[in-house]
Amino acid sequence: MSLAKRLSYNFMKDLGAPVVMGLAAKGKKKRPAPASTPFGPRLKCATRLKEIMTRHYFLARYAEGAKPVAWVTSGAPVELLRAFDFYTIYPENHGALCGAQRLGPEYCGIAEDHGYHQDLCSYARIDLGHMLSGKTPVGKLPRPDLLFASNNICQTVLYWYRILAHHLKVPLLLFDTPYNFKDIQAEDIRYMVDQLKGMIPVLEKVSGNKFKEETFMEVIHSAKDASLCWGQVLKAMRHRPAPMTIFDAFVHLAPIVSLRGLPVAHQYYQILLAELEERIDQGIGAIRDEQKRLMWDNIAIWYKVRDFSNLFAERGMNFVTATYTNAWAETSAHMDVEKPFESMARTYAQVILNNSLNHRLELMARLIKDYHVDGLVIHSAKSCKPYSVGQYDLKRILMDRLEIPSVVIEADITDFRVFSEEQTRTRLEAFFETLEAS
Amino acid sequence: MGRHLFGVFPAQYPREIFWAMNTVPVEIWDPPLSTVNANAHLQPYICSVVRSGLELILQDKTRLLDGFLFPHTCDSIQNLASIVNDYLGLEIPCCFFYHPKAPFDKASRDYYLSQLKSLIAELENQFGPMDPHAFKQRVDQGLDVQERLANAYEMRRQGELAVSNTSFYRNIRLTEYLHPDDFISGFETFLAVSKNENLKGPAIILSGILPHPEILRLLDQQGVRVVDDDLLSCNRRMPLRLIKDQDPYEMLVENYFAMPPCPTRGSPIQERLDFMMDKVRKTDAQGVIFCGIKFCEPEWFDVPQMVAALKDAGLKTLLLDLEVNQPLSGQLSTRVEAFVEMIS
Numbered sequence: 001m002s003l004a005k006r007l008s009y010n011f012m013k014d015l016g017a018p019v020v021m022g023l024a025a026k027g028k029k030k031r032p033a034p035a036s037t038p039f040g041p042r043l044k045c046a047t048r049l050k051e052i053m054t055r056h057y058f059l060a061r062y063a064e065g066a067k068p069v070a071w072v073t074s075g076a077p078v079e080l081l082r083a084f085d086f087y088t089i090y091p092e093n094h095g096a097l098c099g100a101q102r103l104g105p106e107y108c109g110i111a112e113d114h115g116y117h118q119d120l121c122s123y124a125r126i127d128l129g130h131m132l133s134g135k136t137p138v139g140k141l142p143r144p145d146l147l148f149a150s151n152n153i154c155q156t157v158l159y160w161y162r163i164l165a166h167h168l169k170v171p172l173l174l175f176d177t178p179y180n181f182k183d184i185q186a187e188d189i190r191y192m193v194d195q196l197k198g199m200i201p202v203l204e205k206v207s208g209n210k211f212k213e214e215t216f217m218e219v220i221h222s223a224k225d226a227s228l229c230w231g232q233v234l235k236a237m238r239h240r241p242a243p244m245t246i247f248d249a250f251v252h253l254a255p256i257v258s259l260r261g262l263p264v265a266h267q268y269y270q271i272l273l274a275e276l277e278e279r280i281d282q283g284i285g286a287i288r289d290e291q292k293r294l295m296w297d298n299i300a301i302w303y304k305v306r307d308f309s310n311l312f313a314e315r316g317m318n319f320v321t322a323t324y325t326n327a328w329a330e331t332s333a334h335m336d337v338e339k340p341f342e343s344m345a346r347t348y349a350q351v352i353l354n355n356s357l358n359h360r361l362e363l364m365a366r367l368i369k370d371y372h373v374d375g376l377v378i379h380s381a382k383s384c385k386p387y388s389v390g391q392y393d394l395k396r397i398l399m400d401r402l403e404i405p406s407v408v409i410e411a412d413i414t415d416f417r418v419f420s421e422e423q424t425r426t427r428l429e430a431f432f433e434t435l436e437a438s
Numbered sequence: 439m440g441r442h443l444f445g446v447f448p449a450q451y452p453r454e455i456f457w458a459m460n461t462v463p464v465e466i467w468d469p470p471l472s473t474v475n476a477n478a479h480l481q482p483y484i485c486s487v488v489r490s491g492l493e494l495i496l497q498d499k500t501r502l503l504d505g506f507l508f509p510h511t512c513d514s515i516q517n518l519a520s521i522v523n524d525y526l527g528l529e530i531p532c533c534f535f536y537h538p539k540a541p542f543d544k545a546s547r548d549y550y551l552s553q554l555k556s557l558i559a560e561l562e563n564q565f566g567p568m569d570p571h572a573f574k575q576r577v578d579q580g581l582d583v584q585e586r587l588a589n590a591y592e593m594r595r596q597g598e599l600a601v602s603n604t605s606f607y608r609n610i611r612l613t614e615y616l617h618p619d620d621f622i623s624g625f626e627t628f629l630a631v632s633k634n635e636n637l638k639g640p641a642i643i644l645s646g647i648l649p650h651p652e653i654l655r656l657l658d659q660q661g662v663r664v665v666d667d668d669l670l671s672c673n674r675r676m677p678l679r680l681i682k683d684q685d686p687y688e689m690l691v692e693n694y695f696a697m698p699p700c701p702t703r704g705s706p707i708q709e710r711l712d713f714m715m716d717k718v719r720k721t722d723a724q725g726v727i728f729c730g731i732k733f734c735e736p737e738w739f740d741v742p743q744m745v746a747a748l749k750d751a752g753l754k755t756l757l758l759d760l761e762v763n764q765p766l767s768g769q770l771s772t773r774v775e776a777f778v779e780m781i782s
Contacts (some may be wrong), residue, residue: 115742117759119483119733151539151704155513158539158704159739166707166743174539174704178549179516181508181523181534187552191538194545357520382483385735389488389517392479393525410481 001208002065009059009066017055024054038313040241040285043248045271052268053254057138063087064142068207071144071164074257075153075327075351076175077344079223080196081146082261083216084207089141090258094130095123099302099414101137108415110135121383122415124160131167144168146206150175152354154386171206173199177349181356184349192345217337220344223261227332229269230256234329236276237320238371241285242293243276246319247309248286250300256328291316292435293372297323297364297394298379298387301409303416315432321371323364327352330363357390361397368402375435376406383413405438407431441617442504442565447491447518448647449670449702451509451535452690455558457576457618459565463507465614467648467671468762469494479521485733486761487647488514495522505531505564507557511702512736533560539704542695551691577686579618580693586625587613587676593633595665595721600634603654603664610672611649640781641665641722645714645744646729646758647737648672652766653729653758653774660778665721668714669729670737674698701736710740711747718751724781725754727774732759754781 063069070086072078078088098107099122107129108122114132116125130136147170149161158174165172175195178188200211230253236243244252252272255265279285294312296319301308312319331350336343352360367373378395380388395406407427411419442461446453456463468490475496476489494500506528508519523532536553538546558568587610593599594606601609609628612621639661644653648671657664667673677696683689699705699713717723726748730737745755756777758770766774 115745117730117738117741120735120738124739155516155702156735159701159736162701162704162707163739163743172706174541176539176546176704178536179510179534181519181536185556187549187556191545191549191552194548198543198545356524357517358524361524380481382481385484385513386517388481389484389514390479390521390525392481393521397525 001067005062005065006067009062012062013059017058021051021054021058025051038287038289038310038316040279040288043244043252043272043275045268045275046248046251048268048271049252049254052259052264056258060087060089060138060142061140068145068209069142070146070148071161072147073149073153073157073161075348075353076148076150077196077348078148079219079261079340079344080199080216081148081203082219082223083211084203084209086146086203086207087142088258089144091127091130092123093254093258094136094138094141095126095414096300096302098126098130098137100305102303102416103137104303104412104414105417107133107135119382121154121156121160122412123383124156126414127160128163131164144170146170146203147172148175149173150177150348152177152348152351154353154384156385171202173202175199175348177345177354179354180350180359184346188349189342189345192349193341196341196344213340216340219261220335220337220340222263222266224332224335224337226256226260226266226269227329227335229266229273231329231332233269233273233276234321234325236273236280239280240293240372241283241287241290242318242320243279243284243286245286245309245313246296246322246325247300247305249322249325250305253325253328260328285318287313287316287318289316290318292374293318293320294375294377295319295321295323295364295367295371295373296377296379297391298381299324299384299413301379301381301411301419302414304411304419311428315436317375317432317435319377321367321373323352323360323367326363326367353386357394360390361394364394364398365402368398368404373404374438375431376404377431378406378408380408380410381413382411382418383415405431405434443502444505444507445494445500445503446507447509447511447515448487449509449511450537450675450694450697450700451507452554452557452694454576454580454686454690455554455561455568455573457579458568458573459561460572461504461561461565462615462617464503465671466491466494467614469499470763471497471499472763483733484514485731486763487731487734488518490762492518492521495526495528503530505533507533507535510534510536512734514733531560531564533557537694537703540706541704547691547695550694551687554687554690574686576618577689578682579622581680581682581689583613583618583621584676584680584693586622586629588680590625590629591666591673591676593629597635597637597663597665599629599632600636601628601632602658603649603662604651604658605632606664607649607651607654607672614671636663639663640724640778642781643667643714643717643721643723643726644669644729645726646670646760647731647734648729648762650729650758650760650762650766653727653760656766656771656774657778660775662778665723666717668698668717670700670702674700701740707740707743711744714744715747715751718748718753723753725756725777727756727777728758730757730759732761 108125110129699709
């Protein structure tokens, strides 16, 4: 790492970033609140969230050469990298950001022009489009010194990160998590622990920092606190009216995905939780007239978050839970500072997408009961096969078992070229009729 | 006593273990069916290999089977395993086989060994204890099969097999469902009667998932020789080196880690390129046809890198987006014909 770049990074971190961001915030015009809205007051801490994430991406511009940089998949045990002081970038989070800004087709198109098939995951195509062109709405992403992937969320990340490693000529560490077709086995844990321990020499070499188990344990402690707190945030939506919508949660999950293991993530969720508790005490709901409570399955349709938020809220329908947002809270109980490697293996190998469909079915049934859900919206995401294959069966079984109305929306996470406005509207109208009659 | 039958989804698994349990693994790649019922379970963007495999089960054409095996090949097969096991109400067992992904080290080898033993334990629950002598014999026989296949590929590369592409792959693909006792004798005859010079016509290499019969027929009509392949169902499951050992477990472990580079096992791209370029060097191929299956992520991620490397080496490439059991459209046929003209 270069001393000059480190000084520049530290200067921007301590002085430059607050000044630049303060000026940028002052220059921005506030959007006036609409005269008539189905929503309750906006979350105050949304401003703080924006500051945190803007700062993260702003400082990323100065991280290259100042700190070891890793590009990481959302389900990888980043706690190990934090122990070596890596600056982490999450291409999936970046993809979601591009998707929300409706940049998906443009960046995917760059990858397609280089031969990548339009049927491939659009997060991957956005990332490859960025790698091939340098285009990003966040200014600049630092070039990685290391790639860190785990196939606990999909095999796609493995195919995708192999391409990155090939083009960027940097090492790829894979945390291979055997799929739990049945229960997790002792040999699975042993295999994963051996892999994590085997990564240490590579991480030491790339980062130039020695591994310290105490640091690793501190990071796990911090990650567990943040994850548990995120779980509390989600649980707050059990209250009627729910103080937040799942569309808010899609945005507020950014720190638990991208900054997990750093103190700022836990600090932020404490602020958010306090605000939600205050709303509950005051009877403030995320939407003014909560009539029906819904559950969302799968990743968000990023380019439709605002439209859907309005569409459902206008009908008094609030999304109060999602299998997706729950994923970063579900397994945190396994984190154990006394058994750092084993607990990382247990935590990350048992996330929703690394388990059989029956596991998801039971989770959904539990969430429906705990959150008093009246209806289910299933996003069948072309990009995400592990999340989507089996959804038709889950829908049928939940209907049979719990008589819960549901609808499947065929779409994609970021590539709106495969989204049919008309088909979706027709399906949703039929769903609204069923739900309103129930 | 008759043999048991197990339906096996793609791609890598230790078939010798099944043989040792007096069981024939019948691989399910492209059963010839029209898809009707599977659409109620699978979205339109799921590949036709998974779709037709599920259709086979839903049309009740797997009644003769004693069980299913789902190797961990891709996300779609992974979730299909769960659909079949959890939601179809079948009365036969479904086994799952997880093979470690690259980079490979000692932990991967230990884990693969543990998975072999778990599979044996599952099959023993169903069929009774495995005879260790039968196990050793079948593992040795597996090596014999691999040697014969490797020999056939070498003869083809050298232009010493006067057979059509259709006939070659029909015989190679017998390994997908024949017991080795039956396969070996038939394959020996096939090689003996086919041994003759064959150096006419432009030469190509096939890449992708599996050979599409209509592509092979079209290539035969055009007088094109397929001189090698990197197809997942064929050469990508043939170990690069054959290792003999007294310990059958050790041999199976060695065989897995000696398989050619493949995205379904997480192999680095460079290894895949080297494997392909080695084929180019060893043959007189002028072009490569990628027989991709629509929506197959593992395969399509690698294609741009492979195309670039082949173009750099002066080879022509053709990308085909195919569905199993779908006839070739006129447009696809024309593209193949144009490609052949270009390399002739």
